[in-house]
Amino acid sequence: MEHSSYDIARLASLIIEFYEKISSWEHATVKGSGLTPAQMHAIEIIGQEKSLRMKELAQKMGVTTGTLTVMVDKLEGLGHLERKPHEKDRRSFKVRLTSKGRRQFNKHRQFHLNLAQDIVADFSSADLKIFLAGLEKINSQF
């Protein structure tokens, strides 16, 4: 479907605005935790996966393993996560959250849920479902 350039420009503009607002919100929210956004991002990904290799985590985060080594060193030092030798592959480590990291993860996820709740607070149930379907379609197209 060929859309009007006006609608497309409006969409681009709304997406940029939305993205920037999320960025600011995330930054401000993370600040209270004493972690940096990048560190929290690592915790979010590890938290969804139980445990994963350095390499896998690097790929999911879109950084090199060299970058990740330093970041995991730091988070391990802070007690949020730990490296365990891989059972099968002696080159590799499995990274996973400690209970401290798990608490941080759960707290942050709750912030996300609260935000999600707030921003659609005045949507009707039907409108929300339509919006969810739209966003899902966009994500699948991306």
Add this chain to the structure above:
Amino acid sequence: MEHSSYDIARLASLIIEFYEKISSWEHATVKGSGLTPAQMHAIEIIGQEKSLRMKELAQKMGVTTGTLTVMVDKLEGLGHLERKPHEKDRRSFKVRLTSKGRRQFNKHRQFHLNLAQDIVADFSSADLKIFLAGLEKINSQF
């Protein structure tokens, strides 16, 4: 309106996915320009404003003026923007794009428009309008 926790969780999850996809896309897109994401972000903001003070730019970007001094030095050295003394306030500069920076800005905006076009390519016109209205409502609530 009190929504189901299932819908809220789905919304939070879709937003995170959307945000990460934009991040990756932006990062990959900017890479081809030789600039860093932060530098491109500065160009995007200046480009929308014609010219603005260091302080104003810092606020819009959510960084301190100290951070900005270094970044603007760098971008000025690359020829993308320039400082002009403020007409009224001799403490201050107005930062604006050079023609080189303007070309960079236009090119990047076109990338955004192309992306916007692509991700809603298979929306009907009516669905797009509904989605736009939803996103606008969310932005205003944020």
Add this chain to the structure above:
DNA sequence: GTATTTTGTTTGAATGTCAAGATATTTGAT
């Protein structure tokens, strides 16, 4: 006219980032 505030810069410290190179281990080919 002096005191306060504002604007921008500088500096020092921590983090994030990559590319390139080193090491250890696994996998694949013969």
Add this chain to the structure above:
DNA sequence: ATCAAATATCTTGACATTCAAACAAAATAC
């Protein structure tokens, strides 16, 4: 079984980003 290639991680060096704190110059307030 051996040797080569691929893989996983770490290390290092270079640069970018970021903030806080300290500074200088100019504007504003009283």
